[in-house]
Amino acid sequence: MMFPADTASFRSVIVDFSFVLALATACGITYFIYSAPRMVSPESIIANALRNFDGKWLDTIKRDWCRPDFVIRLNVRDDPFIVIERILSKAIDSGDSLTFVSGLVLIRDHLYKLGSVEPTKLADSMIEIDAYFRHHCRSLVRRAASNSDAYTLLQLIYFIEALGNPSPRSIAEADTFAFEFTGAAGELLVREIVEQSVEHRLIECASRGIHVIETRAENVIKTLPMQENTWLFDSMKQNVELSDEEKKRLWGNDHKVNNFERQYFSYLQSLGVTAANSKSTEIVRSVVWSLDNIISSVIEHVNGYTMKAMMVRQGVESLDQLRQASCDNGLSDAMSLSVLRYALDNTDSEHDEAVAWHIVWYVSNLLVGHAKLGLLNWGDVVDSAMFGIATVKKYTKPAIRLLESFGEAAKLLKKNMNYVENKNLQWVYRAIVQRIRQIGYDVPKKEPAEVLAAVKQILDDLGESEFETRNNP
Numbered sequence: 193m194m195f196p197a198d199t200a201s202f203r204s205v206i207v208d209f210s211f212v213l214a215l216a217t218a219c220g221i222t223y224f225i226y227s228a229p230r231m232v233s234p235e236s237i238i239a240n241a242l243r244n245f246d247g248k249w250l251d252t253i254k255r256d257w258c259r260p261d262f263v264i265r266l267n268v269r270d271d272p273f274i275v276i277e278r279i280l281s282k283a284i285d286s287g288d289s290l291t292f293v294s295g296l297v298l299i300r301d302h303l304y305k306l307g308s309v310e311p312t313k314l315a316d317s318m319i320e321i322d323a324y325f326r327h328h329c330r331s332l333v334r335r336a337a338s339n340s341d342a343y344t345l346l347q348l349i350y351f352i353e354a355l356g357n358p359s360p361r362s363i364a365e366a367d368t369f370a371f372e373f374t375g376a377a378g379e380l381l382v383r384e385i386v387e388q389s390v391e392h393r394l395i396e397c398a399s400r401g402i403h404v405i406e407t408r409a410e411n412v413i414k415t416l417p418m419q420e421n422t423w424l425f426d427s428m429k430q431n432v433e434l435s436d437e438e439k440k441r442l443w444g445n446d447h448k449v450n451n452f453e454r455q456y457f458s459y460l461q462s463l464g465v466t467a468a469n470s471k472s473t474e475i476v477r478s479v480v481w482s483l484d485n486i487i488s489s490v491i492e493h494v495n496g497y498t499m500k501a502m503m504v505r506q507g508v509e510s511l512d513q514l515r516q517a518s519c520d521n522g523l524s525d526a527m528s529l530s531v532l533r534y535a536l537d538n539t540d541s542e543h544d545e546a547v548a549w550h551i552v553w554y555v556s557n558l559l560v561g562h563a564k565l566g567l568l569n570w571g572d573v574v575d576s577a578m579f580g581i582a583t584v585k586k587y588t589k590p591a592i593r594l595l596e597s598f599g600e601a602a603k604l605l606k607k608n609m610n611y612v613e614n615k616n617l618q619w620v621y622r623a624i625v626q627r628i629r630q631i632g633y634d635v636p637k638k639e640p641a642e643v644l645a646a647v648k649q650i651l652d653d654l655g656e657s658e659f660e661t662r663n664n665p
Contacts, residue, residue: 234279234291235298242302244272250317257320257327277328284335284344292344296351303355315359319366319378322358326380333381337388345385345397352382353404357411364415376455379408383459390467390475399478402463406482409456410489416452417445419496425449426496449499453506456486461510468517468526476518476526483511484531491547492538501546508554515558524567527558529575533582541586548583548590555579556597563601566608569616570623577627581634584643591631592646598628599650625656 249272276295283292303314314321329348336344358366358378366377376383386401388394419425423442434442464479487507494500511527518526532551539547555576562568576598584591602624611617632647651657 234283235294238276238279238295238298239302241272241275242298245299245302250313250321253320253324254317257323273324273328277332280329280332281335284332284339284341289343289347293347296347300351300354315356316362318356318358319362321355322352322378322380326384329381330384333384333388337385337392337394340392340394342389342394342397345389345394346400348385349382349397349400349404357408360411360415363412376405376408376412376459379405382408386463390463390470390472393470393472393475395472395474398467398475402460402475402478402482405456405460406485409452409482409486410493412452412456413486413489413493416449416494419494419499422446422449422496422499425499425502449503453503457483457506457510460486461513464510464514465517468514468521468523471521471523473523473526476514476523477528480511480514480526480528481531483507483514484528484535487511487551488531488535488538491535491544497540497543497546500544501550504547505550508550512554512557515554515561519561519565519567522567524562524569527562527572529555529558529572529579533575533579536579536582536586539586545587545590548587549593551579552583552590552594552597556594559597559601560604563604566605566610566614566617568601568605568620570620573620573623573627577630580627580631584631584634588642591643595628595631595643595646595650598624598631599653602628602654625651625654 276299280292280295283289283295333345333348336348363377382401382404386398386405389398389401421442422445423439424446460479460483464476464483467475467479487504490500490503490507494503515527518524532555535551536548558572559568559576562572576594580591580594580598583594602621605611605617605621605624608614608617611621628647628650632644635643
């Protein structure tokens with residue numbers, strides 16, 4: 193039975209619906225055409241991949257990347273960084289710094305965004321996160337370094353700094369003895385950048401990375417065990433019967449102290465020698481500055497006089513190796529004493545004389561060694577004198593040894609075949625004589641006669657008159 197009127201109405205509805213559907217389809221296609229380029233942009237792809245950087249991802253990192261001697265543990269399909277790594281790699285190859293920096297910013301912001309990963313957990317997991325990022329970014333670092341792309345490497349360093357340092361608890365609990373020789377916990381990626389920067393002589397990147405290592409070292413120093421909780425550094429423990437569990441704990445603490453020396457003093461020494469052999473004065477200067485700061489931090493924070501002295505000895509021996517490498521390569525301005533001269537402010541005059549002896553040994557080697565080669569400059573003399581003034585106020589015998597080094601250096605300068613013609617050598621010689629007198633003015637309250645006698649003897653040997661009035665040069 194037909195209903196013409198109803199049929200016409202129905203057909204009208206169908207037509208209207210078809211028009212609406214066509215319009216909606218057109219709008220959808222227009223929106224897709226408008227949005228598609230943005231959906232496939234590198235930033236959008238990275239943002240989409242970052243959705244998988246959540247609490248579950250962090251738990252996986254914490255479980256699988258807890259040691260640096262890792263192999264690939266995550267399935268390629270399950271690892272959210274694979275896509276990001278390829279985009280960043282392409283950005284480096286094409287010189288697209290905007291995409292590279294945008295990607296790093298997106299990663300940083302996502303990790304610290306509430307609801308993705310608990311920010312409070314990041315510091316406790318930073319050692320494992322660093323191992324994870326080093327694995328993925330190693331090829332990026334090497335590609336950028338080979339292209340002399342200092343900007344990209346600096347952005348990576350800033351990214352590392354923005355993520356923050358490992359928490360003291362995670363450092364203290366880390367199995368640092370199992371870490372590789374150059375694998376200090378939480379610093380794998382920045383060390384990769386520094387090593388490549390030194391190799392390719394990217395001065396700004398190397399200096400910035402070395403500064404980051406220095407700040408991390410100071411954090412590690414604060415987590416080192418006290419001397420009373422070690423075996424090698426506490427002689428009392430070696431004569432006491434201990435349980436196997438206690439021995440294991442003490443040995444573990446010994447390993448942490450020894451590894452600190454290897455992972456910072458020996459590591460920075462190696463970097464500095466490499467830089468010296470490539471005639472890179474600026475990088476050597478950065479290494480020396482950081483070693484000086486680390487030694488000063490050891491003096492300030494290490495608990496235990498014997499352990500402190502042994503660690504300072506390791507530090508100054510690394511500095512002395514750098515001094516020799518610098519001298520061998522004719523780098524006269526690479527070494528600096530401006531930081532060490534303040535180090536003795538945090539020493540105990542009754543118990544830290546061994547620390548003073550170790551630093552005096554290094555300063556003496558620098559004075560005499562540079563004078564022998566004609567590399568001694570006015571700045572070295574001033575910094576050494578300031579160190580001497582700080583020494584003589586606390587320690588008599590180390591101060592006298594330093595004064596004797598000034599005398600040896602002055603004699604070597606006068607024996608230099610160019611002394612008569614070289615006004616700079618004469619100027620440095622006069623500065624030494626003045627600084628010997630200056631140190632003599634600041635004689636200690638204890639045993640002042642011994643210091644004054646040493647000053648008089650040294651000046652007599654140089655044929656210089658003894659000071660009579662307080663005239664600061």
